[in-house]
Amino acid sequence: MSTSPGRLVVAGAGAVGLSVARAAAREGWTVTVCDPAPGSGASWVAGGMLAPVTEAWPGEEDLLALGLDSVARWPEFAARLSADAGADAGLHEQGTVVAATGSGDRAELTALAGYLTSLGRDVEQLTGRELRRLEPALGPEVRGGLSVPGDPSVDNRRLLAALRAAVDRAGATVDERAVEQVCDDGARVTGVRLAGGTVLAADAVVLAAGAYSSALHPSLDGLVRPVKGEILRLTRRAGALPPPSRTVRALVDGRPVYAVPRAVPGYGDLVVGATTAENGFDTDVTVGGVRDLLRDAERVLPGIGEYALTEAAAGLRPGSRDNLPLIGRTGPEGLVAATGHGRNGMLLVPVTAAAVAALLRGEDVPEPVRAADPRRFTPAAAGAHGKGDR
Amino acid sequence: MSTSPGRLVVAGAGAVGLSVARAAAREGWTVTVCDPAPGSGASWVAGGMLAPVTEAWPGEEDLLALGLDSVARWPEFAARLSADAGADAGLHEQGTVVAATGSGDRAELTALAGYLTSLGRDVEQLTGRELRRLEPALGPEVRGGLSVPGDPSVDNRRLLAALRAAVDRAGATVDERAVEQVCDDGARVTGVRLAGGTVLAADAVVLAAGAYSSALHPSLDGLVRPVKGEILRLTRRAGALPPPSRTVRALVDGRPVYAVPRAVPGYGDLVVGATTAENGFDTDVTVGGVRDLLRDAERVLPGIGEYALTEAAAGLRPGSRDNLPLIGRTGPEGLVAATGHGRNGMLLVPVTAAAVAALLRGEDVPEPVRAADPRRFTPAAAGAHGKGDR
Numbered sequence: 001m002s003t004s005p006g007r008l009v010v011a012g013a014g015a016v017g018l019s020v021a022r023a024a025a026r027e028g029w030t031v032t033v034c035d036p037a038p039g040s041g042a043s044w045v046a047g048g049m050l051a052p053v054t055e056a057w058p059g060e061e062d063l064l065a066l067g068l069d070s071v072a073r074w075p076e077f078a079a080r081l082s083a084d085a086g087a088d089a090g091l092h093e094q095g096t097v098v099a100a101t102g103s104g105d106r107a108e109l110t111a112l113a114g115y116l117t118s119l120g121r122d123v124e125q126l127t128g129r130e131l132r133r134l135e136p137a138l139g140p141e142v143r144g145g146l147s148v149p150g151d152p153s154v155d156n157r158r159l160l161a162a163l164r165a166a167v168d169r170a171g172a173t174v175d176e177r178a179v180e181q182v183c184d185d186g187a188r189v190t191g192v193r194l195a196g197g198t199v200l201a202a203d204a205v206v207l208a209a210g211a212y213s214s215a216l217h218p219s220l221d222g223l224v225r226p227v228k229g230e231i232l233r234l235t236r237r238a239g240a241l242p243p244p245s246r247t248v249r250a251l252v253d254g255r256p257v258y259a260v261p262r263a264v265p266g267y268g269d270l271v272v273g274a275t276t277a278e279n280g281f282d283t284d285v286t287v288g289g290v291r292d293l294l295r296d297a298e299r300v301l302p303g304i305g306e307y308a309l310t311e312a313a314a315g316l317r318p319g320s321r322d323n324l325p326l327i328g329r330t331g332p333e334g335l336v337a338a339t340g341h342g343r344n345g346m347l348l349v350p351v352t353a354a355a356v357a358a359l360l361r362g363e364d365v366p367e368p369v370r371a372a373d374p375r376r377f378t379p380a381a382a383g384a385h386g387k388g389d390r
Numbered sequence: 391m392s393t394s395p396g397r398l399v400v401a402g403a404g405a406v407g408l409s410v411a412r413a414a415a416r417e418g419w420t421v422t423v424c425d426p427a428p429g430s431g432a433s434w435v436a437g438g439m440l441a442p443v444t445e446a447w448p449g450e451e452d453l454l455a456l457g458l459d460s461v462a463r464w465p466e467f468a469a470r471l472s473a474d475a476g477a478d479a480g481l482h483e484q485g486t487v488v489a490a491t492g493s494g495d496r497a498e499l500t501a502l503a504g505y506l507t508s509l510g511r512d513v514e515q516l517t518g519r520e521l522r523r524l525e526p527a528l529g530p531e532v533r534g535g536l537s538v539p540g541d542p543s544v545d546n547r548r549l550l551a552a553l554r555a556a557v558d559r560a561g562a563t564v565d566e567r568a569v570e571q572v573c574d575d576g577a578r579v580t581g582v583r584l585a586g587g588t589v590l591a592a593d594a595v596v597l598a599a600g601a602y603s604s605a606l607h608p609s610l611d612g613l614v615r616p617v618k619g620e621i622l623r624l625t626r627r628a629g630a631l632p633p634p635s636r637t638v639r640a641l642v643d644g645r646p647v648y649a650v651p652r653a654v655p656g657y658g659d660l661v662v663g664a665t666t667a668e669n670g671f672d673t674d675v676t677v678g679g680v681r682d683l684l685r686d687a688e689r690v691l692p693g694i695g696e697y698a699l700t701e702a703a704a705g706l707r708p709g710s711r712d713n714l715p716l717i718g719r720t721g722p723e724g725l726v727a728a729t730g731h732g733r734n735g736m737l738l739v740p741v742t743a744a745a746v747a748a749l750l751r752g753e754d755v756p757e758p759v760r761a762a763d764p765r766r767f768t769p770a771a772a773g774a775h776g777k778g779d780r
Contacts, residue, residue, distance in 0.1 A: 237674060284627060288695035291684045294677055305678035312699060 005029040006203030008360070009192050011179035011216055013038035015046075015156065015346060016338050017208035018163035019353035022084070024206075024360055025170035032200060033167065034192065035209075036178040039160040042210050042345060045231055045315030047260045047273045048156040050074055050347045053121050053148050054096050054249055056112075062371035063324055064119070067344060069368040070351035074152065077350035085165035090158030092263045095149035096247040097126075097135055099142040099300050105251035106144050113146055122150055135244040139302040142250070153247050153260045154346055175200075179209070182217045188333035204334040206356055211281070211316035213339035219331035223377055224340045226281050226316035230289035231273035232297075233311035234304055241303030243270045250300040257296040259304075270304065272297045274343075283314040317342050326374040327355050328365060336360070337374045395419040396593030398750070399582050401569035401606055403428035405436075405546065405736060406728050407598035408553035409743035412474070414596075414750055415560035422590060423557065424582065425599075426568040429550040432600050432735060435621055435705030437650045437663045438546040440464055440737045443511050443538050444486050444639055446502075452761035453714055453734070454509070456741065459758040463740035464542065475555035480548030482653045485539035486637040487516075487525055489532040489690055495641035496534050503536055512540055525634040529692040532640070543637050543650045544736055565590075569599070572607045578723035594724040596746055601671070601706035603729035609721035613767055614730045616671050616706035620679035621663035622687075623701035624694055631693030633660045640690040647686040649694075660694065662687045664733075673704040707732050716764040717745050718755060726750070727764045 005028035010021045013035035025031045049055075052067025078091035100106040109125075116123045124147045131145050132138045167174065177194040182205050184190055191201040207213050211226035236243060249258045260271045275289040290312055298305055320326055320340035325348060330337045336359050338352050355365040355372075395418035400411045403425035415421045439445075442457025468481035490496040499515075506513045514537045521535050522528045557564065567584040572595050574580055581591040597603050601616035626633060639648045650661045665679040680702055688695055710716055710730035715738060720727045726749050728742050745755040745762075 234677060235674075237676070284625075284698035285700075286627070286695070287624060287684055287688070287697045287699050290680065290699050291688065291695065294681045294684070298677070298681065305676070305681065307677045308674040309677050309680050309702060310675075312702070 005360070007201060008032070008204045008206065009034060009179065009200055009202040010206045010208055011192065012207070012209035012213070013174055014041050014043035014208065014210055015159060015163060015349050016210075016341065016352050017206070018160070018167050019349050020206050020208055020338055020356045021172045022163060022166050022170050023353045023357040025167065025172040027357060027361065029360065031172035032175050033172060034175045034177055034179045034194060034200070036176055036195065038174055038176065039164060042315035042317055043156055043160055045229070045313045046156040046346055047231055047258060047271045048090070048154045048159070048346050049096070049151065049247055049258060049260055050153055051096060051151040051247070051249075052347060053116060053123065054098055054151050055344065056116060056119075058115055060323060062368070063344070065368040066324070066351060066372065067347050069366060070348045071150065071152070073350035073354065074154070078154070081162050081166055084169060085162035087162045087165055088158055089162040090155030092153045092155065092261070094152065094246045095147065096151035096249060097131055097145060097147050097244075099131060099138055099145040099248060099250040101141045101143060101250065101252050101299060104254060108251060109145055123148055135246060135248065137241060137244040137301050137303055138248065139300060141299050151247065155262050156346055159346070179216060182207070182331070182335060184332040184335070186332070189335050204336065204360060206336045206338050207330075208338040210318040210339060210345075213318060213337065217331050217335060219335070219378070220326065220337060220339070220374065223326060223374065224318045224320060225278070227319035227342065228277040228279055228282055228314055229274035229317055229343070230285050230293065230312065230314045231271060232290065232293055232309060234270040234272060234307040235310045236269045237306055237308050240306035244301065248300060250296070252296040252299050255292065255296055257293060257300065259297055259301055270307065281316065283316065285312045285314050317345070321377065325352070325372045327352055327369050327372040328374050329359065330374040395750070397591060398422070398594045398596065399424060399569065399590055399592040400596045400598055401582065402597070402599035402603070403564060404431050404433035404598065404600055405549060405553060405739050406600075406731065406742050407596070408550070408557050409739050410596050410598055410728055410746045411562045412553060412556050412560050413743045413747040415557065415562040417747060417751065419750065421562035422565050423562060424565045424567055424569045424584060424590070426566055426585065428564055428566065429554060432705035432707055433546055433550055435619070435703045436546040436736055437621060437648060437661045438480070438544045438549070438736050439486070439541065439637055439648060439650055440543055441486060441541040441637070441639075442737060443506060443513065444488055444541050445734065446506060448505055450713060452758070455758040456714070456762065457734060457737050459756060460738045460741035461540065461542070463744065464544070467740035468544070471552050471556055474559060475552035477552045477555055478548055479552040480545030482543045482545065482651070484542065484636045485537065486541035486639060487521055487535055487537050487634075489521060489528055489535040489638060489640040491531045491533060491640065491642050491689060494644060498641060499535055513538055525636060525638065527631060527634040527691050527693055528638065529690060531689050541637065545652050546736055549736070569606060572597070572721070572725060574722040574725070576722070579725050594726065594750060596726045596728055597720075598728040600708040600729060600735070603708060603727065607721050607725060609725070609768070610716065610727060610729070610764065613716060613764065614708045614710060615668070617709035617732065618667040618669055618672055618704050619664035619707055619733070620675050620683065620702065620704045621661060622680065622683055622699060624660040624662060624697040625700045626659045627696055627698050630696035634691065638690060640686070642686040642689050645682065645686055647683060647690065649687055649691055660697065671706065673706065675702045675704050707735070711767065715742070715762045717742055717759050717762040718764050719749065720764040
């Protein structure tokens with residue numbers, strides 16, 4: 001890895017790619033971010049929950065540690081980004097409530113609360129009435145749940161706008177051509193070949209193309225797959241009840257649904273998501289997906305029936321095999337992966353940018369990022385480039 | 391009314407306005423069609439059912455007679471338009487099935503069948519099994535219904551494209567400015583004032599601005615109001631069941647829903663509509679509207695859960711006080727109304743164009759159009775310009 005800044009190509013201008021580009025440009029790299037449609041992929045479609053705790057799952061403690069590290073970085077990351085960009089980065093520091101409807105849903109949340117408490121997390125179990133006192137938008141079918149003040153959200157579209165402005169101000173270039181292939185001389189990267197055939201020379205390349213990352217270098221082959229999510233954007237109409245002030249996550253007869261309010265209007269007042277489907281690079285919004293989201297969200301937040309449905313879209317989460325992202329060196333010298341973030345892309349933006357910046361300086365990644373080393377899936381390579389050289 | 395063709399302004403470039411413009415241009419008028427967004431209003435959003443029979447309602451025999459007159463004109467109208475435009479006008483001559491789910495819905499359809507039979511219409515009552523033999527896309531909740539072969543449909547977007555091409559070929563001009571006011575000298579029209587202040591001189595003016603018509607001349611004041619309808623467009627995905635081949639109308643627990651298949655792909659395979667709301671010039675698509683349409687349509691056509699939801703839109707039907715349109719002379723000499731078509735705009739396009747062309751020639755309207763005389767709401771004016779002068 002170069003220890004003095006040179007030419008860097010970042011493949012992918014989503015939230016991760018732009019954050020990496022900004023960090024590298026500030027450290028002296030000459031950065032080109034390549035993306036045929038900057039800021040339009042999963043980052044644009046996302047809900048923007050920053051939910052290390054309420055996304056926690058027993059057995060995924062490495063992911064929880066990584067998420068907690070990143071959520072702690074978010075306030076300073078957002079403040080600095082807002083200042084650099086001259087535009088608000090969209091962090092919404094109200095927390096999250098988790099709502100259960102049926103008895104099975106309540107039992108599941110009680111189990112989650114016990115698990116989180118055992119890990120020392122700040123979680124409070126509440127009755128339906130107590131939840132409605134916090135969030136009057138919750139309907140009578142909500143029988144109980146949790147308050148998780150530590151899981152905030154970000155308006156992903158304000159974030160993308162701020163990142164793009166900051167990247168421009170930092171002097172990085174955005175090239176609206178896709179990276180088709182990483183070029184190397186057998187030992188280290190030499191650049192990238194763009195759609196149309198142009199080769200951009202580079203001393204380092206960061207793969208941040210989300211669900212499209214696996215095709216860019218053989219070392220990521222089969223490690224990142226598209227996981228489709230459908231998501232709706234709702235706008236409050238005159239006469240309709242106000243949206244909740246916190247993120248509302250719910251289990252409705254076992255199906256998860258969430259509603260993330262936007263503090264600043266103009267980008268949709270409430271984001272409702274998200275379905276999960278593994279069907280390749282399919283971004284159709286289906287009748288069944290919209291029907292499920294509306295039905296489940298209305299059971300939890302009945303006032304949204306009067307809202308306008310302003311957008312229905314589908315994005316492709318970059319899924320990894322073990323739900324941990326792929327952040328770290330991969331393949332030839334000078335190549336870094338920053339992908340595979342699954343449903344946690346927005347959450348992990350600050351820690352990913354910090355980790356890649358450290359790697360580009362020749363330093364170690366922050367401790368919780370070690371578990372995300374892409375070489376964990378390639379034991380032979382890990383033997384050659386394993387823990388010892390991080 | 392002029393009996394020799396002169397300068398004609400048509401306010402509104404929806405299906406009615408374009409059809410009138412085409413007919414007049416072919417008869418020698420120098421036609422300007424004014425619309426700030428041609429072909430984008432209710433005509434664009436419409437489902438395209440041509441349903442005089444299945445829209446029939448006891449007590450609305452004048453409307454049924456008008457619809458039957460117009461549906462009989464449709465095949466020749468479409469054939470001539472297709473030839474003139476060099477593009478298919480989108481007529482889909484498969485008929486309609488009407489499906490009932492609950493026992494109340496079945497009783498209502500039995501009553502409708504009796505009414506239609508008493509009028510001599512071609513209607514066949516069928517069991518659920520018989521309906522599914524006609525249309526295998528119908529689900530098991532359909533318990534019975536009607537086959538109405540005489541109610542076809544039109545792909546409204548192909549129709550608009552063909553009309554626009556035919557209008558251009560006929561030498562009419564489309565001006566993308568809105569008509570703000572009809573100008574007259576106290577006795578007859580002299581032209582129109584456009585947005586921005588330009589005055590277009592004219593010997594005759596046709597008001598075909600749909601729900602926006604009432605504001606254009608005091609003689610229509612309060613006679614046309616917007617009736618919002620939300621409507622969805624679905625596209626079959628790989629692996630999903632085929633759509634029905636006929637229009638499917640259904641009553642689901644008393645709520646009407648319809649699904650109109652498109653014979654030619656590329657404009658959405660199935661159009662599902664429509665809600666009804668009276669809320670002024672509001673074109674928001676609401677959560678409640680989409681939820682109702684999807685729920686009811688899926689109960690009748692369960693395979694559509696796998697379809698893509700490609701569009702959700704709302705249009706404003708031009709509602710009249712008695713559900714009959716307003717077709718005929720109104721206000722000063724030279725002014726003709728062609729509006730107030732409610733949910734029957736597409737159906738009534740051919741008869742409306744024929745009636746307005748007759749008026750512009752100084753002739754009488756076709757017999758069933760007499761009941762649509764706008765002066766029926768202004769008895770004093772009817773005394774001065776009543777039945778005698780048609």
